[in-house]
Amino acid sequence: MSPVLLMVIGLAILALGYLVYSKYLAKRVYRLNDEFRTPSHELRDGVDYVPTNKFILWGHHFTSVAGAAPIVGPAVALIWGWVPAFLWVTLGTVFFAGMHDFGALWASVRNKGQSIGALSGRYIGKRGAGLFLIVIFILLLMVIAAFAVVITGLLISTPTAVIPTWGAIGVALLVGVAVYRLRMPLVAVTIVGVIALYGLIVLGDAVPVVLPETFLGMTPTVFWILTLFIYGAFASLLPVWVLLQPRDYINGVQLFIGLILLYGAVVVGMFVADGAHDIVTPAINMNVPEGTPSIVPLLFVTIACGAISGFHGMVSSGTSSKQLDKETDSRFVGYFGAVGEGLLALGTIIAISAGLRTVAEWQELYSKFGEAGVQSFVQGGGMLMESGLGLPASLSTTVLATMAVLFAATSLDTGFRLMRFVVQEMGERVNLRIGKYTATGVVVVLGMGLTFSQGLGGEGGLRIWPLFGTTNQLMASLTLMILAVMLIRKRRNPWPALIPLAIVFVMSFWAAIDQLFSFATPGSADWLLFAIDCIIIVSSVFVAIEGIRAIIRARSDPPEPEDADEKLEAVREEV
Template sequence: MSPVLLMFIGLALFVFGYLVYSKYLAKRVYKLDPAFKTPAHELNDGVDYVPTNKFILWGHHFTSVAGAAPIVGPAIAVIWGWLPAFLWVTLGTVFFAGMHDFGALWASTRNKGRSIGALSARYIGKRGANLFLVVIFLLLLMVIAAFAVVIKNLLISTPSAVIPTWGAIVVALLVGVAVYRMRWPLVPVTIVGVVALYALIVLGDQVPVVLPDDFLGMGPATFWILALFIYGAIASLLPVWVLLQPRDYINGVQLFIGLGLLYGAVLIATLFAADKPEIVAPMINTALPEGTPSMIPLLFVTIACGAISGFHGMVSSGTSSKQLDKEPDARFVGYFGAIGEGLLSLGTILAVIGGFRTVAEWEEVYSSFGAGGVGAFVEGGGMLMQTGIGLPASLSATVLATMAVLFAATTMDTGMRLLRFVVQEIGDAMHIRITKFPATLVVVVVGLGLTFSQGLGGDGGLRIWPLFGTTNQLMAALTLSILAVMLIRKRRNALPALLPLIFVFVMSFWAAIEQLVSFANPEQPDWLLFVLDVVIIVASIWVAVEAVIAMRKAATDPPEPEDQDASIQAVREEV
């Protein structure tokens, strides 16, 4: 079977999602109002609250939510077969992730840009909200620590990605000055910025940077980890227009072009190459390696980003809602941002099932659960690009490795900004005022402490990563429960939130219980993960009960009146 058939089916589903389902959500469910004054205008402070062009904001949102997870998750999950992964990525993006991301952005915008943690206190109850702040803290800590490890490993294994990775920061700073200070038109600035980024990729391929074993008194791994945390701390404190917005926007455009190259390579190789790519991976894998867990429920937490992800709700409510210029922009930023991540996950699946020549090659990579990952994506995608569009293998690997690094880097520093907000919210809950500098210091110290907890190689960043999938999906369920309460209060159709909520909660809670049993295995117990998993399970049960109570109350209370400034006819014309 040719991978191009899967590509077209997936693309058709994504087009349907954006043109049909997201329009229904915008008109009938969220009822977006172009006259609504967004927090970016109401609370404009030039630092976090800044009205932003929807294309630039989409770039920030897309690259922040994407990270490395929509590559890692699908590249691991195809071990169960390509069909389950394909169905969850496509249908999960259209009916789960798009609704979730779009909804979180709308909900936060309607509540002065408040985070999911703050919204849970308002719509579900304060009793569980404070406990869940701890879970949010753990989730964000997992993201920044693990992605630091992923980036560090790629910079060491693919030294040709070093120059484009760090050069992209300089390009982004110049783009920010050109757009916001010199007021240059966005299109020519975009073209020049993208050309500069790809020039850096070519330069990086020609001039790989390999650090010596002893660099400034430390090993390469230690140096890259420290450099990443220092960069992330600075980026999280700067006004969003200086680095966050332009960097994420220009990276988003460049990364979309990279995806275009990957999809184009699949099509061209299928049509014209003598050695046409074929799907060598099994549709349903019945010969799973020993130790592989059951597909249900683990598939739905292994592929989180790329189908639905609680982290997206934190980005939507943490940074994107504070920059939304007009409420109707939420459809493009939120829903199409989820589509962008779905495209990345679909591209990853195509690369890891169609980028190998034989079943034996594929089985060698997928010899155990957890194998594959970014390495399989770079290897398989590089082979497709070499076959389809003739890029040399080394340059193809550089393009894909740079894509992975830039996705991970933008998510890491956005995660640090979000974690700073969470630290401040925890301080507020304890009646302690924490300003942004001490909060950022807490984030850096705790993040580095976790990352170096198993040595200076920095692999401690993956210490609590096994909990990411379940914690992330339980966060998504929390976000959906907030949306359901808001919609019930307004007497709108809550089924688009309730149905995904039930499915995601059941699967993620089931996975959390299975993990709890494995962590308590007498032969090889992991008591740290066991205790953290217990905390997450207890918090989830608590919030679930509170959410049900809140929904029942919302259904019996008098309905909330529609906003007085809403103009439904204007909404219909706008969207």
């Protein structure tokens, strides 16, 4: 199979999804209307609620939901072959992730920017909402702890990425001031910002930063993890326009440039002697290594981000909905944000599949389930860019490593902000008012406690990561459940939500049960993961029961009154 043909087919599917299916959702299902007053205007406070240019907001949303997961998931899933990974990424993005992310953003905007957790109380019931928050809390804790460890690993293994990683913060601060205080044109600011960012990448490649074995009395691992937690805490408290928005926007532009370079290397490589070649990865691998789980249901939870992810719903309803300027912008921000992540996941599949030169290389990399990851993407993509575009190997690696680090970092600081909201919301449920500084302190303590729970090497940060896939997908199914109830109440077509809901819930619940047995295997039992998995399963079952009851009630209850602007739009459609 030619990687160029695979790329063209993948890009065509994703393009059709945005141009055709998202348009149907916007007009017929969600019925977007510019006359609706969004929360960013109604509740504007200059900190969390800020009307934002849709391109800047897309950058924030996209890079926040991307992180390292759309790289890690597809990289691991290639052990079953490139065909299953390719199909789940492309079709999942179009019919699952796009609908889910777009819908979560729309639902929150229509409810004064409330989070998915808060919406569950209104549309599913108070009993289900409390359990829903437990799932959200566990998922965010996983993201914060694990991403801190992943970023630390990349900063240590790829020291050329250190300068651009931290220099990007300075660039973002300047971009924020230029756009919001000096009112400079966005295009000009973007060009200067991207040039500055890539200048930092070139500088980082020339000046790698390698910390000594002991730095300020700490190992490099401890130092970077602590630094990331301090950064995350401050970033979550700053007004979104100061750092969060401009940082994520510039990172989003940088990602697309990186993807253009990666995809361009594949195309140009056809005409270069040592360039792109036929994919050596098996289309469907029937000889998986011993210990590899079954492709069904594990494929559907191994590739979460890049196909569908519950974390996206939290970002859509947690930060993005509070910054949406016009309701019609939600199609571009939500659905195209999912498409952007699909492009990253597709790029990962191509980078590793086409970057490997021989079957022996592939077999060595995939000799054990879970061995491949971000580093495989960096190395495979680096080889493609070196052979196809003639970029030095070190610079190619630095570009991709920086891209991976910056995405993980944006998910980290967004995760901090979201978890702060969740802690405050949980406090309200027990009549306890928690300030944002106290809530942020709780997040730092819990996150660092988990990260260092098994030693100063940060192993604890990945302690409960094996549960991320199932928890994330169960969260996605519960979000789809809320969307289905809303659509039924409004007497709109609920099937775009119900079909993905059924598939994702069955697969993720099946995977959770499979994992439960594996955690209790004699001789290798992990009772902590067993206990957490039990909590997640029980919570999901009760929320699902409450959700089914809500769907049944919604079908028999009188139609939900439409807002004046919705009535006006309905009349226009009839005319």
